[in-house]
Amino acid sequence: MFQVKKNALLAVLIGCVLYGMTGLFLSRIHDMPITSIIFYRLFFGLCLIFTFLLVTNRLGELKLGKCKFRLLLQGIFVLVNMFLYFMCVKKTCFSTAILLEYTAPVYVMLASPLVLKENVGRESIAALFLAMAGVYLVIRPNGGFNTLEFSSDHFIGIASGLFAGLVFAVIIMNVRILKRDNSEFAIAFWGTAISCLLMVPFAFETSFSVLVSNLVSLLIFGVVSVGIGGVLTTIGFANLKSHKGSLLALIEPVAGVFFDFAVLGVALSAGSLAGCMLVLTAALIVSCRGSSKTKVNQRTFWNFLIVGES
DSSP states (O other): OOOOSHHHHHHHHHHHHHHTTHHHHHTTOOSOOHHHHHHHHHHHHHHHHHHHHHHTTOGGGGSOOSOHHHHHHHHHHHHHHHHHHHHHHHHSOHHHHHHHHTTHHHHHHHHHHHHTOOOOOHHHHHHHHHHHHHHHHHHOOTTTTTTOOOOHHHHHHHHHHHHHHHHHHHHHHHHHHHTTTSOHHHHHHHHHHHHHHHTGGGGGGSOHHHHHHHHHHHHHHIIIIIIIIIHHHHHHHHHSOHHHHHHHTTHHHHHHHHHHHHTSOOOOOHHHHHHHHHHHHHHHHHHHHHHHTSOOOOSOHHHHHHHOOO
């Protein structure tokens, strides 16, 4: 069983930066429905996790603990979150979807004292307001949200986005509960395996020729996003208080904006830059607060990842 404290902050940050590369991978995948992309992303990520455990002789960690039903729910929650998120994107726009998705820290901060008996400090509340304001500035459409029409489809999109944020909050808190009886790798593996299994029917929506032409991009996407990013965020969420983990996860949209600017050449406005700074400031507040109460672990994060700690 893993007992990481200090390095859990780094795990969430690196994992969310890797998740933030999603736009780069999607720009290189062509002529595939999003459902097929999700399946192969999960599949290749799952293969990496399994291979890593096999090579390091740690398959024993996949032994299920007492929370088998919660592991099943974790996989279902991940899929429901994806569905609601993409429904919001389809009915509204990417900017609205990601803003609503990242209302999760609000739900976590409200629920964690009751569900997980976690204390929420004033610095976390201040960081929440900074981070949410920053995310709004980062992803708001030109002219703000005033131009959006509130049609029935738009209402469905907004509702989907809000529920996506709620489910994301449940995923984060569920990891904390699962950690009591399962290793982080078991949580990441079984959650991904269940999601992948449920998505199998969509694997055949893509023709073989199209799949082959996109295979390298899909492989790298799954390895980086689910295989590495998924494991790192699971490690982080499992070993941090849930409200701190959810706040640090707001680094993902900031990373996405940075990669779009640096690699894809998407223009970065002054408002987006200011929003990035606010989110980074919030992450710094949470990180410094976490570090001040934690005994420094002299081992490096990567040694932990390979060796583990009983």
